[in-house]
Amino acid sequence: MSSLRRTPLYDLHVAAGAKMVEFGGWEMPLQYQGIIAEHRAVRSGIGLFDVSHMGEVALRGPRAAEGVQRLVTNAVGKLDDGAAMYTVMCYPDGGIVDDCIVYRRGPDDFMVVVNASNTGKDLAWMREQAGAIAEVVDESEATGLVAVQGPQAVATVARLAQADLAAVKRFRFERAEIAGVPCLAARTGYTGEDGFELACPAGRAADLWSALVAAGGTPIGLGARDTLRLEAKLCLYGNDIDETTTPLEAGLGWVVKLDAGDFIGRDALVRQKAEGVKRSLVGFRIEGRGIARHGYSIVDRARPAGEQAIGQVTSGTTGITVGGAIGMGYVPAARSAPGTELTIDCRGKDVGAQVVKGAFYQRG
Amino acid sequence: MAGNDIPEELRYTVEHEWARVQGNRAAIGITRFAVEQLGDVTQLELPKEGAAVKKDEVFGTVESVKAVSDLFAPVTGVVVKVNAALHDRPEAINEDPYQAGWLIEIEMSQPAQADALLSAADYKKLLAAQE
Numbered sequence: 103m104s105s106l107r108r109t110p111l112y113d114l115h116v117a118a119g120a121k122m123v124e125f126g127g128w129e130m131p132l133q134y135q136g137i138i139a140e141h142r143a144v145r146s147g148i149g150l151f152d153v154s155h156m157g158e159v160a161l162r163g164p165r166a167a168e169g170v171q172r173l174v175t176n177a178v179g180k181l182d183d184g185a186a187m188y189t190v191m192c193y194p195d196g197g198i199v200d201d202c203i204v205y206r207r208g209p210d211d212f213m214v215v216v217n218a219s220n221t222g223k224d225l226a227w228m229r230e231q232a233g234a235i236a237e238v239v240d241e242s243e244a245t246g247l248v249a250v251q252g253p254q255a256v257a258t259v260a261r262l263a264q265a266d267l268a269a270v271k272r273f274r275f276e277r278a279e280i281a282g283v284p285c286l287a288a289r290t291g292y293t294g295e296d297g298f299e300l301a302c303p304a305g306r307a308a309d310l311w312s313a314l315v316a317a318g319g320t321p322i323g324l325g326a327r328d329t330l331r332l333e334a335k336l337c338l339y340g341n342d343i344d345e346t347t348t349p350l351e352a353g354l355g356w357v358v359k360l361d362a363g364d365f366i367g368r369d370a371l372v373r374q375k376a377e378g379v380k381r382s383l384v385g386f387r388i389e390g391r392g393i394a395r396h397g398y399s400i401v402d403r404a405r406p407a408g409e410q411a412i413g414q415v416t417s418g419t420t421g422i423t424v425g426g427a428i429g430m431g432y433v434p435a436a437r438s439a440p441g442t443e444l445t446i447d448c449r450g451k452d453v454g455a456q457v458v459k460g461a462f463y464q465r466g
Numbered sequence: 467m468a469g470n471d472i473p474e475e476l477r478y479t480v481e482h483e484w485a486r487v488q489g490n491r492a493a494i495g496i497t498r499f500a501v502e503q504l505g506d507v508t509q510l511e512l513p514k515e516g517a518a519v520k521k522d523e524v525f526g527t528v529e530s531v532k533a534v535s536d537l538f539a540p541v542t543g544v545v546v547k548v549n550a551a552l553h554d555r556p557e558a559i560n561e562d563p564y565q566a567g568w569l570i571e572i573e574m575s576q577p578a579q580a581d582a583l584l585s586a587a588d589y590k591k592l593l594a595a596q597e
Contacts, residue, residue: 121502136560137531138506325505325532391509393529420508420531427509449527449534 109154110246110307118321125324126219128155133323140326141422144252144293149322150314151249151292153299154307157221158241159228161212168363169236170204170212173228175349175371177362181206186273186288189357191227192367196348196374200224201339203290205275213241213286213301217339231366246307248300250314251322251330253465255297258317259287267298281313292327294334294463329419332428333463335385341396342383342416342430350374351432352383381413382438384457388427388446392453394418399447400431412437415446424462433457471498472590473564477583480592481538484564487580492541495568496528496559499593504530507556512537512570517545519572521579526569528559537569541579547571 106129115122120131131152133140143149161169171178176189185206191199200220205213216224221242229238250259260267263278267287270276275288286301302310315321322330328338337343343352350358350371358371388394400413418429433444440459445452476484482500486493501507509529519525519539526537549568552558559567574580584592 132532133505136506138508138557329531391511393509393534395534420529422531 107155109152110304111152111154111311114308114311115152115321120321120323123324126155126217128218130155131321131323133325134321137323137325137329138422140320140322141329143320144295144322144326144330145423146253148250148252148254148258148317148319149293149326150311150319151251151322151327152307152311153247153249154245154304155218156242156247157216157218157224158245158247158301159214159216159221159225160239160241161214161228161232161236162210162239163236164210166210166212166236167206169232169238170214171363172232172235172365173214174202174204175359175362175365175367176204176357177359178204178206178212179362183208184274184276186275186290187357188273190343190349190354191224192349192365192371193345194367194370196350196367196370197345198339198343198347198349198352199227199345201337201343201354203288205286205288207286215247215301220339244304246302246304246310248302248307248310248314249291249293249297250300250319251291251293251295251297253295254318255295256289258314258319259298259300262313262317263287281310281317283310283313285310292334292336293330294336294461295330295465328417329422332417332419332430333421333424333461335430335461337383337430338417347383347432348374348379351379351381379435381432382435383416383430383432384438384442385428385430385460385462386444386446386455387421387458387462388429389454389456392446392448392451393420393427394429394431394446394448394453394455398449400433401445401447401452403445403452411447413444421462428462429455471564472586472593474586476564476586477540477580478586478589478592479538479540479583483538483540485540485580485583486568490574490577491546491571492543492574492580493547493568493571494540495563496537497589498563500535501560501563501567504528504533504535506531507559510552510556510559510569512548512552513545515545515548519543519545519570521576539572540583541572541574542576543572543574545570546573
């Protein structure tokens, strides 16, 4: 375990009794009290997530916007100062380098938050592809990141900030002192709940975390982070999307703005959009018992032996809030319509599932 | 912690099942250690009463939020009781793995097999070696 990296909150997690696991080269809390209890705490109250392991990469300089646009599929030009957007970075063939959130801190200063397990790969890619246009700076080590999510999250953060953070709109951010810690507070998240993601100096992350715990926040591990994001049908890089999948196949066409500029992967995505995708990422509900897991085959038993696998489950779990068992997977485009019946090979046993539309969970 | 919750009166397997042996019958469950590895249990697949089970072979599965695991029979015999309460309350396995969380009861066809199972002390050593 010695080669694993630790966030500034590591000691607090251990002191809180967290079960620590390896994730993307980091030693992170899997759970504190249990995945189900933590999941419910986020849906009903306020949950705290240490996401300091994620990478923060700044692009700076007079041509910073141009540099970011070369890398991402969504339209950088629509961002004003204080605005953020979800997007992906693609390879020339349209495969996904990573999914990320881009923040415009100023006209010459953007921050891109990327997945922890991809930070090294992303940095190299961003320097290679945009380094001649903008200054690419790795801020990951210097930055702590805490997500505060749940129905009481916004009010609690606003109270600690003694500022009107509740007025910050979704996918916008403000600079504010929260419990005395200077933060960039963004109205974003990965749970299907309202809330903030708070970026702060790494050395102050423990102060911020402790203040949020004292204000009633429940620490949440990676286990519940996964069940929460899956109920909200949010993609996880490495499970649902990767370098072999395109954003159009993954149902992320809404972050592909083909007229945004000459970004990397644009030509491939123009072609794929014209031709139509051959497969699509869908959400499904299991009918009856069983839980589909990452890697299980989606099958058509009417086809000849050896050709029965028609797709693959990319994520699956128990629907803690929405009930039953839920998942996501790639299926041939012709079988992606809501209501389509699927068969999943769950460790040698066929289980029925049905394609469902949209997120499994929608907050009230 | 898991390493200390190993009831003296039970017998154990390397697959982290326990057996409560009474005469020719053995009630079967999974240990506190297994439960903590699995996390929150959400579904179980267990055999029906009357089903034959064979030592070291899979008799069911346990699904937790994060993983699926096979259940291995510690002894050979016929299933005479199944803990039907777990169907609606699988979390009983997390809460009380050695009592309310029992899985099945087996009428052993070779009761001597039970004598070969690990003692609490042996199982404790096994866990210590895995730390």
